[in-house]
Amino acid sequence: MSEPLWTADEIAAATGGRVAGDFVATGVSIDSRSLSPGDLFVALTGARDGHEFVVQTADKGAAGALVSRPVPVPAVLVEDTFRGLERLGEAARLRAPQTRRGAVTGSVGKTSVTRAIEAGLRLAGKAHASVKSYNNHLGVPLTLARMPRDTERAVFEVGMNHADEITPLSRFIRPHAVAITTVGPVHLENFADGEAGVARAKAEIFAGLEPEGIAVLNADNPWFDLLKAEAEKAGAAIWSFGTGEGVTARLTGFEAHATGAVVSMVLRGEAIDFPILQTGVHWGPNSLCVLLMLEALGVSREIALQALAAFEPIEGRGAEAVVRIDGGSFTLVDESYNANPVSMQAALKTLGARKVEGRRIAVLTDMLELGEGSAEFHAGLAEPLEAAGVDLAFLAGVHMKSLWEALPPTRRGGYAEVTEKLTAALTASIRPGDVVVVKGSNGSRAGDLARALAALDLGGRG
Incomplete structure (x- = not known):
């Protein structure tokens, strides 16, 4: 069993709450889906009311709950569970x-x-x-x-x-x-x-x-x-x-x-x-x-x-994979977790610095939350694409249309307004020796394209 993190009495003292059933927690969770046995479940209210899941978390092994109304499991009752979580964090720092x-x-x-x-x-x-x-x-x-x-x-x-x-x-x-x-x-x-x-x-x-x-x-x-x-x-x-x-x-x-x-x-x-x-x-x-x-x-x-x-690259933030396909393999660089003009340029510069046997391919989806300058920021990637010696660019998203229009025809691999509609053209174009970088904002689903490319691996098929 893990070391105790919080007793019910300590939680009550930290939050100004009242103990309703003694327990000892070894962790803290705000999500019933990822809760581990021994956790304190904090029943936050938002789009869904966490109190609806308290019994379910107890069945999954939660030690107790931090709640703002009575529940049929060991708990500490507070006026506001969000403020209770904040106070618990402050108490952890002070102790x-x-x-x-x-x-x-x-x-x-x-x-x-x-x-x-x-x-x-x-x-x-x-x-x-x-x-x-x-x-x-x-x-x-x-x-x-x-x-x-x-x-x-x-x-x-x-x-x-x-x-x-x-x-x-x-x-x-x-x-x-x-x-x-x-x-x-x-x-x-x-x-x-x-x-x-x-x-x-x-x-x-x-x-x-x-x-x-x-x-x-x-x-x-x-x-x-x-x-x-x-x-x-x-x-x-x-x-x-x-x-x-x-x-x-x-x-x-x-x-x-x-x-x-x-x-x-x-x-x-x-x-x-x-x-x-x-x-x-x-x-x-x-x-x-x-x-x-x-x-x-x-x-x-x-x-x-x-x-x-x-320290190894994190998934979606530069992790690399060699994907085996007919006739050889290609290198997939997964930068799909997020993107903005600074990180896009860094990823392209890195691609340009690589020695490749085949082609340099950039798969880019929309950069989000750029405001009125979005079209200019997207079109502005044409220059770093050229400087990096990128052979083909596959682009997805309404904002990437600005970059597509700024590219010479020889560099246009494929474009789709919706990410999933790019998948077939992209996967059909990959050849042995290629180095493929996938990058875009999380909300523009660049990860879907990275996963589609990884799924081409012959070694992963039965």
Whole structure:
């Protein structure tokens, strides 16, 4: 059995609730579908009322529930279960004063960077981290509520698509170190002042920074000066990464090969080369960001480099597969989890840097939430496609029509307004030796195309 995380009495004390049946929980869940035996089930109300699932979660092994009305299972009753979850997260942080906490945000790369930091923290000792992309008003307090009391280090992913979202999350976490991977044109439709508004929203990560905290910032980003000024207002020490002079960690080289890359840097005046299992060019700066955050959280450089060397690409975020087809195989690079103009250009640049036996093929679906400039952002990908030497582009979505029209006929592989209508033409076009990158926003279903390509594998058929 797992170590106890919360007793019913501790939950009641943290939330101001009343115990209705004693229990001990080993985890916390807000989703009846993914609940594990021993979890506390928090019955949130939203599109569906979690109280409808309390009995079902008990049958699945839930230890008890946090509820706002009586239920026929062991529970703690509170006035508001969402506020109860927040209070539980705050209590978890307060009962573990020894924990050194980090927080990561950014327009691109925050999930992968958070996962890589987590890998280093786990090598170094008792660690805790966000799962999946639990980075919003539910995910952050849930992640805190799940934090064991003996945690030595923790890292939290923090996301947003509007102003004033990150401030309360940062104040929940009270991080000792924060990182902003980069700022770019994402969620623009929600910001009247465009990218400047995005930058200021990301700077909210400094709101909860502990005294003498550390801010890890991308000096190559156009918004570095704004972010640096906001971090300094919060009393942070600035640790920077980038390609220019005067940064804490300077990227001096990125040499990709078939299964990874070698990153070269100068860290605090010392030249260091180290291997990673990532091939994307964005993993040059990402790696430096990870190393600085691990240092800020008290992890030795030796352990940090060891963790980076073993950290594998995440599904939908650069994971690669060799897919066997008639006559040979092709390489599938799955970048289908999300996309914006910055990450699209990075993915295309990475594709252009690869040595290929066949063709370079880009499969792209709509980038979402770009506001009035959407058509221009999509059409603007024609230049990086050309620079990368992409042979064929397969495009799906109403916004990608702008790029389709900007492409020369020789580069047009296929277009469909609806993603699933592209599948047949795409899969029929693949040849042995091709390298195929699939990228798009999650909401535009790029993952469906990646799965269709992976399903071509002859080795997976009976």
